[in-house]
Amino acid sequence: MTTLALTPQGGFGGALARTFSDGGTIMWRNLMNVRRNPELLLSATVQPIMFVLLFAYVFGGSIGDDPVMYRDFLMGGIFVQTVAFNSAFTVIGMANDLQKGIIDRFRSLPMSPAAVLIGRTMADLAVTLLGLLVMSLCGLVIGWRIRGSFTDAVLAYAVLILFAFVMAWIGALVGLISGSVEVAQSAGFIWIFPVTFISTVFVAADRLPGPLQAFAEWNPISALSDSVRSLFGNYQLRPPTDAWAQQNPTLYALISCLVLLVVFMPLAVAKYRKVAAK
Amino acid sequence: MATGASDIAVRAEGLVKSFGSTKALNGVDLEIPKGTVLGLLGPNGAGKTTTVRILTTLLRPDAGRAYVAGHDVLTEPDKVRRSIGLSGQYAAVDEHLTGAENLYMVGRLYGMNRSTARARARELLARFRLTEDADRPAKGYSGGMRRRLDLAGALVAKPPVVALDEPTTGLDPRSRIDMWEVISELVDDGTTVLLTTQYLEEADQLADTIMVIDHGKVIARGTADQLKAQIGGERLELVVDDAADLPLAQQVLADVGSGEPHVDQHTRRAEVLVDTGTKALIEALRRLDQHSVVVNDVALHRPTLDDVFLALTGHAAEEAAAESGTTSKKKVKA
Numbered sequence: 001m002t003t004l005a006l007t008p009q010g011g012f013g014g015a016l017a018r019t020f021s022d023g024g025t026i027m028w029r030n031l032m033n034v035r036r037n038p039e040l041l042l043s044a045t046v047q048p049i050m051f052v053l054l055f056a057y058v059f060g061g062s063i064g065d066d067p068v069m070y071r072d073f074l075m076g077g078i079f080v081q082t083v084a085f086n087s088a089f090t091v092i093g094m095a096n097d098l099q100k101g102i103i104d105r106f107r108s109l110p111m112s113p114a115a116v117l118i119g120r121t122m123a124d125l126a127v128t129l130l131g132l133l134v135m136s137l138c139g140l141v142i143g144w145r146i147r148g149s150f151t152d153a154v155l156a157y158a159v160l161i162l163f164a165f166v167m168a169w170i171g172a173l174v175g176l177i178s179g180s181v182e183v184a185q186s187a188g189f190i191w192i193f194p195v196t197f198i199s200t201v202f203v204a205a206d207r208l209p210g211p212l213q214a215f216a217e218w219n220p221i222s223a224l225s226d227s228v229r230s231l232f233g234n235y236q237l238r239p240p241t242d243a244w245a246q247q248n249p250t251l252y253a254l255i256s257c258l259v260l261l262v263v264f265m266p267l268a269v270a271k272y273r274k275v276a277a278k
Numbered sequence: 279m280a281t282g283a284s285d286i287a288v289r290a291e292g293l294v295k296s297f298g299s300t301k302a303l304n305g306v307d308l309e310i311p312k313g314t315v316l317g318l319l320g321p322n323g324a325g326k327t328t329t330v331r332i333l334t335t336l337l338r339p340d341a342g343r344a345y346v347a348g349h350d351v352l353t354e355p356d357k358v359r360r361s362i363g364l365s366g367q368y369a370a371v372d373e374h375l376t377g378a379e380n381l382y383m384v385g386r387l388y389g390m391n392r393s394t395a396r397a398r399a400r401e402l403l404a405r406f407r408l409t410e411d412a413d414r415p416a417k418g419y420s421g422g423m424r425r426r427l428d429l430a431g432a433l434v435a436k437p438p439v440v441a442l443d444e445p446t447t448g449l450d451p452r453s454r455i456d457m458w459e460v461i462s463e464l465v466d467d468g469t470t471v472l473l474t475t476q477y478l479e480e481a482d483q484l485a486d487t488i489m490v491i492d493h494g495k496v497i498a499r500g501t502a503d504q505l506k507a508q509i510g511g512e513r514l515e516l517v518v519d520d521a522a523d524l525p526l527a528q529q530v531l532a533d534v535g536s537g538e539p540h541v542d543q544h545t546r547r548a549e550v551l552v553d554t555g556t557k558a559l560i561e562a563l564r565r566l567d568q569h570s571v572v573v574n575d576v577a578l579h580r581p582t583l584d585d586v587f588l589a590l591t592g593h594a595a596e597e598a599a600a601e602s603g604t605t606s607k608k609k610v611k612a
Contacts, residue, residue, distance in 0.1 A: 018389070021386075022386075022387055025383055025386040025387055026387075028383075029372060029375065029379075029383050032374065032375055032379065033372070033374045033375075036374040036375075036415060037374060100368075100370075100372075100373075101366055101368035101369060101370035101371075102370050102371070102372055104336060104364070104366055104368075104370050105364075105370035105371075105384070105428075105431060106387070107335075107336050108334050108335070108336060108359060108362075108363075108364040108432075109359060109384065109387045109388060110356045110357075110359040110360050110388065110389070111387045111388075115387075
């Protein structure tokens with residue numbers, strides 16, 4: 001038999017290059033899946049619009065002092081919340097791959113195990129980018145504006161994208177732990193509700209009762225919301241509290257994202273190796 | 279490919295693997311000479327899939343060693359993965375990708391460039407009679423087509439060894455025969471094949487050597503003919519019209535058969551293992567006719583997996599699966 005010319009590359013550089021090239025192939029595969037199932041994009045686009053409209057027009061009048069100002073405040077939070085909720089895609093996608101036999105195929109190939117996770121998270125990042133675009137347009141319609149500098153606006157989107165990447169890796173781990181698509185469907189959402197609601201996404205921290213206030217002050221979701229608001233030059237409902245995280249939202253948001261990434265990336269890869277070996 | 283001058287493509291020594299308290303494998307040795315087919319025969323939960331998963335690096339054994347094309351599955355998994363293609367029980371295809379895209383993806387993951395991967399995909403689709411459906415999502419494929427696509431995926435890198443884990447389980451008879459043809463062609467090309475199956479007929483058709491496995495242990499090995507000789511060829515079964523004739527039928531069967539006849543009063547059925555096939559059948563009917571015994575039904579069965587098990591272990595294959603427990607069965611197979 002003839003052997004096909006395959007190019008196994010040696011060394012760390014070669015391994016890294018292969019990981020990214022394999023990751024690219026898996027990302028292509030996942031995006032083709034989205035293309036063939038456009039209904040997947042519905043919850044990534046329609047759901048955030050629903051949240052914007054519900055909070056802007058149902059709760060808005062009761063929460064802020066001025067509904068117009070509240071809408072300006074709200075968008076920064078909803079951006080972050082949307083990104084957090086989108087991690088459910090990764091949870092379900094990962095559980096789905098595990099449940100079908102496709103992971104066996106991947107594991108029987110001489111490819112990097114991290115590539116499966118990189119391909120999954122990168123593809124989901126692309127879906128989240130689409131969600132952010134739709135949300136921004138929706139925000140413009142209800143009166144939200146980017147009032148800061150161009151650089152700050154770019155930085156705001158960069159923070160959101162970094163957070164989306166972090167959430168995708170957390171989602172990958174949750175999906176790997178779930179065991180089945182049915183479990184993943186609830187596990188993907190349940191924990192995100194308290195984490196996003198006990199924060200400054202919809203309200204100011206100082207209005208919350210004691211323990212919840214402390215949680216909200218140090219919740220990275222709060223820091224991300226406040227950071228995005230200040231970078232977009234949006235209205236803040238109330239001056240920040242004295243907590244360091246509240247005083248330095250962008251710095252705290254970036255530190256949180258990096259710490260979460262450093263913790264969850266290796267955890268997800270380790271869990272993938274373990275789960276796939278069953 | 280293989281290092282050294284060995285003509286053994288796959289070798290495993292003392293494989294042990296437990297899932298919790300269940301011993302899925304309890305000291306399995308095997309050897310597959312290059313270019314031959316080893317049929318691994320056994321009921322659900324016997325350890326067939328576990329063996330395949332160890333040889334394809336999907337699972338690490340608790341003890342024992344295994345080599346594929348001269349490479350150690352434990353220390354050189356990447357080289358093993360380049361040498362062995364896997365086609366599993368649950369077709370590992372992405373149902374939203376087309377047949378062509380599925381194979382292209384596998385080619386890319388083997389490190390092929392885009393055009394090589396695309397060309398190889400087309401080549402395999404033609405070989406597996408999937409060209410017409412190449413650009414349809416695999417979701418719309420029949421069970422047989424999915425299996426063929428999955429097998430094509432295992433062959434993308436032209437591996438010298440292929441592991442086929444129950445390639446025809448759940449297929450209709452027509453697709454099964456299609457699959458057998460495809461596997462035969464593979465063997466004609468010189469590929470070494472590890473085939474697991476629950477069907478004796480399948481192992482008989484395709485395998486050079488058969489290994490019977492039960493409770494994680496090898497209980498018999500040999501060619502199909504050797505195994506059949508061991509279990510006494512075929513089974514002659516007849517139903518008499520009057521239960522009073524059963525003792526006579528039993529006597530006749532004892533004379534023509536190669537073993538102790540079994541008689542069931544309730545169904546008026548008598549059966550025995552025979553070595554001489556139709557000769558024994560004709561002789562039995564002739565003698566019963568001489569005594570004017572009315573025979574309602576008569577059949578000559580080729581030995582089944584159950585017969586092999588009955589002969590080798592004294593219990594039926596289904597009992598073996600039931601004994602190993604549903605939970606452990608699930609784990610072993612999952």
